[in-house]
Amino acid sequence: MSADATTAPTVTDTPVVDAMKAGGGWNNLWDGLYAMDPSWTEKYMDMAMQPYLSGVIPPKVVQLLCIAVDASATHMYAPGTRRHIQAALDMGVTPEEILEVLKLATIVGIHSCNIGAPILQEEMQARGLWPDSPTSSAD
Structure with missing residues (x-):
């Protein structure tokens, strides 16, 4: 059963979400998602809680x-x-x-350094601002 664009899905049983809210593990950023689709949010949170509960x-x-x-x-x-x-x-x-x-x-x-530093070195070499490294290998 799906809800149309004007009607939020209704779910009355969300024990995982309820427990997260009661225990302080709920992120308020999830409120909108929960309001729009409490059933999906409950299923997702149930899955996400498995490392804690297993x-x-x-x-x-x-x-x-x-x-x-x-x-x-x-x-x-x-x-x-x-x-x-x-x-x-x-x-x-x-x-x-x-x-x-x-x-x-x-x-x-x-x-970011692994990516950026070699590029910076190559660009400096291209501008004559960095000496060629005797240990560098050819591409």
Whole structure:
């Protein structure tokens, strides 16, 4: 059953979303999505919660992975980073372990240097501003 453009879908049973809201794990940026399609949002959140609920990965590791994702240069979501750091500390993760995860997360940003530095060097060489490197190989 689908809703037309003027009628939002109705769902009365969203236990995963309700639990996330009650437990502080809900991101208010998801409110619009939830309002437009609560059924799909419930299914998505149910799937997204599996790492927390399956028990396959220890809860401390799940929190560390969430810190890495939220703090990464491609995401940079401070509220989630804070929430997961608080949860990790509450579970007994040490500040040193969290700091190591944050250090690892910064590695994602190194790709801008991996791409940009060789291009800069090539352009400087083309302008006679960078000496040819004796260790560089031909293309």
